[in-house]
Amino acid sequence: MRWVTLAVVVLTIGGALAQFTPRNPECIAPAGAGGGWDFTCRSVAQVMQDLKIVNQPIKVTNVTGGGGGVAYANVVTQRGDDPNLIVAASPATTVRLAQGQFSRFTERDVRWLGAVAADFGLVAVKADAPWKTMQELVAAWKADPSKIAVGGGSAVGGQDHMKVLLLGRAVGLEPRSIKYVPFDGGGQALTSLLGGFIQVFAGDASELRAQVEAGTVRVLGMMSPRRLPAPYANVPTLKELGYNVEWVVWRGFYVPKNMPTPAYEFWANALRQVERSPEWARIREQNSLGQFFMIGAEFQVFIDRQVNQFRNLSRELGIIR
């Protein structure tokens, strides 16, 4: 495996010399404007333009439908060798792939390019909730799970629900006893938390920043591998507290499976330059995103592992048969 990585590195360095220049480059955001994929496309496109990595602006196209499935099918069946195309992705993509929601297509039907940032899952309650710590919440939850409604921004089986089920499993709760209420996006779930209709919100760090700064919600635990900077600096990770739950919302890209090698290397190199730039650091900071960088073969391996892991989890938790 190591020599593959080495080969990619060598090829990438060579790739800069391979003289591929994209013509009418395009980034597909597989959902509507204003969402996470849209943000990934637009911000990365902007930085690539500012750094003069591309000499034409990257066109952002929102291909919506099927939770990203329409774009996925489109790329696989119609643009399988397009050298000028990158497509935004996140764990929402791998979760759906793992659950077979993209009709007959699998994670092997595209080539995975890399990830340049990450958001992290968290568990929050309202500021005036009786539970001051994660342990107190878990105790109350285990005592009577029917009294605690947990909300999230995704459908049953989606990312936010998986977080809740994983946490439930870590504390020893039966999946069926967990009350999960799906909302149309994290914003609506958050509104319901503030209104007291749900007791717990399983969201992401970036969604909650303004509320945490204003003191309207209390974050009990982070699903990140390490503690995050302010305003989350005082919030322990779930791992610290002894619950083995981690949820990393990486933000990255895939490309058409038969993209020519020089083009693939061009894009991999472009992402590398973006990730290292101060412009990108500023964008990450403004949007409360953490560092997360993985590229080429390493990312491909990561995706394969993640899809498998999600597939097993979904079976175990009863989401798929």
Add this chain to the structure above:
Amino acid sequence: MTDRIVGILILFLALGYALEASRMQVGFLSDPLGPRPFPYIIAILVGLSALWLIFKPDPNPTWPPPRFWPVLGLVLLSLVAYAYLVVPLGFILTTTLEMTLLSVLFGARWWQGLLGALAFTLAVYFLFTEGLGVTLPVGRIFG
């Protein structure tokens, strides 16, 4: 009479809709109500209204003259063809053709229609792609 036939068709629609609901496979993580009751209620509402239509129909509508039906078929067919061809042939070509067809059906001479359609399509294409940054299909055959 027309309303009776329509009522029967709608009744079948409601039955089919309910039948499809009854065949939904629900995982064990569903909510207390589940995905079926709402469709059942809709099917009952539509079904009962259709029955009413069958027993108390309105007077027959005035249908268009028979020579309109081929026109209707042509327009609908052209719209379906448009949906299939817009990506491979591109926005400009397909839209010009579609507009020309409609113009002629609305009584224009073919060259009038074609010129108007081409000029308008080009103007709109550049307004949207250059002015507003909308992505419209260029056409794979030109790619």
Add this chain to the structure above:
Amino acid sequence: MDILQALLNGFGVALEPFNLLLVVLGCLVGTLIGVLPGIGPISGVALLVPLTFALKMPPESALILLAGIYYGAMYGGSTTSILLNIPGETSSVVTAIDGNKLAKQGQAGPALAMAAWGSFIAGTLSVVGLMTLGPLLAQWAIRFGPAEYFALMVFGFSTLSALAGKNLFKALIATGFGLMLATVGQDPQSGISRYTFGFLQLEDGMDFLVVAIGLFAVSEVLMLLEEKTPGAVRAQVGRIYLSFKDFMGSLFTILRSSVLGFLIGVLPGAGASIASFVAYTTEKRLLGSKARFGEGDLRGVAAPESANNAAAGGAMIPLLTLGLPGSGTTAIMLGALMSLGVTPGPQMFQKHPEVVWGLIASMYVGNAVLLLLNLPLVGLFVRLLAVPAWFLVPAVLAISFIGVYAVNNNPFDLFLMAVFGLVGYLMRKLEFPLAPVLLGLVLGYLMEINLRRAMTISNGDVGYLFSSPIAVGLWVLAGLSLLAPVLVARFRKQGLGGDEEL
């Protein structure tokens, strides 16, 4: 006093030459986008977001531009509804009912002018509301949970008979059809797909815009083709100016619809389409036989157009005071603001007063600009009707294609549009009303999902639906609304009896 000082500072920001230019530009582009059928506020704002990055605008300028486009598009949406019976966006669907009847009676000018005045008054009132009641209303919006939303949707349906034509059962079938469409797609509560028949494109549900353009625009073109015979009634240029008497006659409708639209707009997830539906049906029932709703009444234009503009203003409240986007359009604005380094949230008024108050001041300016822009345009738009049908109708349809395609970048939607065009044509021939289909589609999804959320939260206890004062209030309203025709009849009878005794 604080508010006045803050507002003055806000005007300082809004009247800077660059920002003033952006307000005018936003209003102009917004009006253009609004006039084009199928391209509404969401697409308009989404299209212009990249521009704010490219020009490296300060956040207040970006927000001023985007907001200008947002309510500019709301202004423009009524134009094609009135002139051609082709709704510009989803929130102008009901405007077409009376608006196009008026145009066919040679009253296109007054109808367009009424839409502009209604939008202006509603827009200005909603800014006043935003400024003075913002934080208070935000607290009210938060208290709307699943049970309250469910009751609100029931209230929405209780006004349905106002949209029915001659036959109530046909209206019920049309509503049921809309409800059926609302159940298409992935069911969030169980994760399974319903009625998608294996099409990935249907997983996210039926797009409201695709259904609306197909049912209304395509079927209208088919109707026009059929009626192409000499002597068929077509909209005429006719009168251009709105008389003072007509304006005064609609004033209370505008005021009531503004308040209603504003309150609905504040609620996250409800939005301008529901506001316009509810305002129209409420006014129709309130005015009863005093108005000629459905046959061409200016108040039938004033109600939905005031309500959708007021809703656009209301939707800014949860965004600015809580950082919670209530609609698709405000969600895009939130994303844009965050990327520009401003995180809207509970502390926005303290941390970024120049952004908030600059925006509020710019909304006063923008509404005035829009009125000044739109009234002269009325004459121009009305003259569009003099363009020969062979050019005008296909041209409008071509723009609708862009609107339908550009939302999802998916040719499948064009196919669906054609199917709904045929359905719409047959429904019109068979005298099924079309508006209830869209009512069912809009309200149906929210109704089901909120009922099921409520049942999940309460572990299946139906009493939960009646457990808050707001919910009970809405149930009472829904009940009154259903009984209204009966009550009004009885009231009238008693009134007559009283006269006889005298």
